[in-house]
Amino acid sequence: MSSETNGKGASRRAFLKGAVAAGTAAAGATMARAAGEPDPLITEVQDWASGLGDGVDATPYGLPIRFEDDVVRRNVEWLTADTISSINFTPIHALDGTITPQGCAFERHHSGAIELKKEDYRLMINGLVDTPLIFTYADLERFPRENHVYFCECAANTGMEWAGAQLNGAQFTHGMIHNMEYSGVTLRTLLEEAGLTAAGDLSDKWVYVEGADASSNGRSIPMEKALDDVLVAFKANGEALRKEHGYPVRLVVPGWEGNMWVKWLRRIEVMDGPVESREETSKYTDTLEDGTSRKWTWVMDAKSVVTSPSPQSPITHGAGPLVITGLAWSGRGAITRVDVSTDGGMNWTQARLAKEGETKALSRFYLEIDWDGSEMFLQSRAHDETGYVQPTKTELREVRGLNSIYHNNCIQTWWVKANGEAENVEVS
């Protein structure tokens, strides 16, 4: 076991050496104030506002306060040839909890974020169905709806790290992920509306889904998944999908790679086999050491990352109580446990999950330690309900080699120095 405690036993008093202990003067100040006298502590406590603040007419729809201007999506210029087919990463290093606000949730487009009006929107279901149908947006709103919180992770998340520790920040190594509450209609409901009798035996059937953007981003999905938990969603975190997330309608394919979550959903065709489209042959496959490629690697395996401390979220205080926190998720179900190591994986301590893991949704973990002020090699390791344990980078490379881009779910290491700064490193 690790030498650190789990925080419950740590004396939190220790860090108060650095904070202001108001002492008896404070009680005295309160009494003074109650008697109408000036408060001698007024310069040490939080000042009251010296005037009025903004009225409610200032913000029909609010944005973050200006002091949080650095908590935004960011792209990496050298990663893509242009910003039209590019990625904007979630600032996970600065977030807490599990819900990702739409405004800073990662976006990935192949031909830019397009603008579609609800009034102009049409969704076609065709192919091996009894009655090909075209739905308006208003039609979709007349079917029974479901609500679910799911993570969406790009298959390329952490993909730049196969060859080594390249990007210095959790936002860039692990920020192609978001987690929202979706409201929509199940794909099963719509397929059954069109009728699947004509399709015959469903066990070898597929649906091909495509978007209305210029890339179309077509993907093949086995019928078993299509009839399981896929949603045709029109709201995220309660409100309409944002333009960059596929307004007005996107597909939600729980636990599977983000590229299949087709945005600006245009057409669903029932077919007797997969299309083998660009997005599932030349891309989103995993090239192994021998040059062959694995395909249909849709599920995002269990993974986790410490979001703080991390390169963009250094420790800004000295030794003493420290909260280590991060995210864990699995495309195969719920997270059951997360371990944290401060010594590069030699010793592990079980972290605390903020709440019981939910299927295919982000879990937040915390580990409170009494930091001794020396350097750490911080890692986290996720376990999911299937018993799967997140592998080390070495273990992953042994199976997959170094030719892959996608599906890198290895354990991440942050070297946290004695001065609190952190760096992306590999440990052998």
Added chain:
Amino acid sequence: MSSETNGKGASRRAFLKGAVAAGTAAAGATMARAAGEPDPLITEVQDWASGLGDGVDATPYGLPIRFEDDVVRRNVEWLTADTISSINFTPIHALDGTITPQGCAFERHHSGAIELKKEDYRLMINGLVDTPLIFTYADLERFPRENHVYFCECAANTGMEWAGAQLNGAQFTHGMIHNMEYSGVTLRTLLEEAGLTAAGDLSDKWVYVEGADASSNGRSIPMEKALDDVLVAFKANGEALRKEHGYPVRLVVPGWEGNMWVKWLRRIEVMDGPVESREETSKYTDTLEDGTSRKWTWVMDAKSVVTSPSPQSPITHGAGPLVITGLAWSGRGAITRVDVSTDGGMNWTQARLAKEGETKALSRFYLEIDWDGSEMFLQSRAHDETGYVQPTKTELREVRGLNSIYHNNCIQTWWVKANGEAENVEVS
């Protein structure tokens, strides 16, 4: 029982009379397109984008698409003398699911939304504690954190409806509510850090909490609640609190009236009795028929409202499948059941909860019906885990009279006309 079915038995085919059944032509079109020929259905299906969309550099932090410009917080001009001490209502009629995005979550200030920097922020704990303390924001981040989704409802929500049906829209009658995932430190943790030995017997002790805005908005909270589930929160829905929600730190008092959720939290004083401040004497009390006022009515009782159809969300289609949806909540625990009536409360049908109720958080309910196209008097009725059932307005008036402003949790009625439009009405 009501004459309507619960939707499961309703034939959804019916409404396709109004939609486009693409028929065999669609399958033909697909085959034609696959062969490289022009698609004869192209004007009926969703057009592909004719060009590229926005690059990822367009939106470091995104806002809703311009077509959703009407889904914003709104105030009611005649309700308050100015916008500094006023209310901006959540557009609940246009939302789905349960999470409220911060950007459109209702705001209520007594002296405007003030701007505080994290660096300048201080939180004082004083009074009957062993060691009065002053915390910086960075100090707060070093204590163990919790994550919880809770609703926050202003005690005055629905308050204009005591005398009759006044405001025409769920946003205005019930929109002083939001529901977010909070991350923060328990108040218990901070009180224990300061030490409660000096306070002696805690059963008759109180905490007085106040904000840094000019109103201070001070409120007294019994120690039992303070040590139960109250959070000192710094994140909502994953990101920093918005300015208008108390950045950088607010109190979260689960299930209790929103006025106690002190924003820009400045000071917490442990006392041997309540302060009887302005906000808990002349305001936020319930004046009864005989002129006496009930005080300490902190808990928000079980309540619900149909959000669609409703005056701002009329039915835009003819008879046939219709989704009725709304929100339910209880300050005493989880929602266990919601009933819906289409005939003003004579007959009730159990609605479907989107997921099992969570304590002191919004529940989303749905009832799918086969609407016959005639007028309805739509109502919803919440049940919570204590067995409490939401009362009618008549039942509430019998106990409380007509002098109250706060704590109106009566059943709401929408008169939905045959043309799909809806009005706020009372039924006797």
